[in-house]
Amino acid sequence: MPDITHAREPRLLALDQLLARRSVGPLQEPAPQGADLDLILDAGLRAPDHGRLKPWRFVVIRGDAMLAYGEKLAEAATVRDPVNAAALAERYRAWVRRTPMLIAVGAVIKPGNIPEIEQLLAAGAAAMNMLNALHMLGYGGMWVTGPNAYDANVNRLLGFEAPSRLVGFLTAGTPAPSTAPVPARPDRAAHVAEWKAE
Numbered sequence: 001m002p003d004i005t006h007a008r009e010p011r012l013l014a015l016d017q018l019l020a021r022r023s024v025g026p027l028q029e030p031a032p033q034g035a036d037l038d039l040i041l042d043a044g045l046r047a048p049d050h051g052r053l054k055p056w057r058f059v060v061i062r063g064d065a066m067l068a069y070g071e072k073l074a075e076a077a078t079v080r081d082p083v084n085a086a087a088l089a090e091r092y093r094a095w096v097r098r099t100p101m102l103i104a105v106g107a108v109i110k111p112g113n114i115p116e117i118e119q120l121l122a123a124g125a126a127a128m129n130m131l132n133a134l135h136m137l138g139y140g141g142m143w144v145t146g147p148n149a150y151d152a153n154v155n156r157l158l159g160f161e162a163p164s165r166l167v168g169f170l171t172a173g174t175p176a177p178s179t180a181p182v183p184a185r186p187d188r189a190a191h192v193a194e195w196k197a198e
């Protein structure tokens with residue numbers, strides 16, 4: 001990242017950080033822990049939430065539990081997709097071995113006036129806040145879903161009984177050296193319009 005600390009007025013430094021965020025695939029140890037991890041989780045808990053339902057639920061998976069979690073994913077794959085179970089099991093085992101930490105993010109859905117989608121969006125906003133916090137603290141991570149995020153057995157394993165559900169997993173760790181080019185950011189004009197009265 002370019003050294004922008006002297007080029008911008010102080011109130012824009014956080015925004016510069018935000019604009020520089022990108023997802024990081026290859027990660028290495030250390031993963032955030034202690035006070036850093038608390039800050040990241042607290043950032044998640046600052047997400048907006050209609051009706052103050054506090055639907056956010058974060059499940060941290062790390063250390064030895066990562067390997068055990070990989071075995072559970074392998075079991076879930078056997079039920080979900082028996083034909084490809086062996087290949088999927090190997091893929092998930094390899095994935096947990098190279099992932100320093102996971103934060104599973106979901107919403108505990110409460111019945112009532114607040115539509116389910118708004119509770120899921122609140123969980124999504126929490127995920128985004130945590131990705132930004134990871135980046136701002138010098139860590140890296142990426143929001144991933146895939147079949148496990150939609151698998152009832154995996155949801156249940158992590159404490160999400162329908163209608164409560166996962167919105168995804170955040171990988172978390174320290175960015176590994178990478179030569180992959182940084183993708184260009186979207187063109188603002190392609191995504192923004194201004195509505196005007198006729």
Ligand SMILES: Cc1cc2nc3c(=O)[nH]c(=O)nc-3n(C[C@H](O)[C@H](O)[C@H](O)COP(=O)(O)O)c2cc1C
Nearest residue numbers: 021022023024124142143144145146147167168183
């Ligand atoms: C809800 C959601 C689910 C995602 N699931 C995956 C996934 O399973 N695998 C993947 O490679 N990228 C997934 N992505 C995309 C990456 O997290 C990331 O946003 C993308 O690679 C673009 O990188 P950037 O964040 O640096 O722009 C997902 C993104 C979102 C918002």
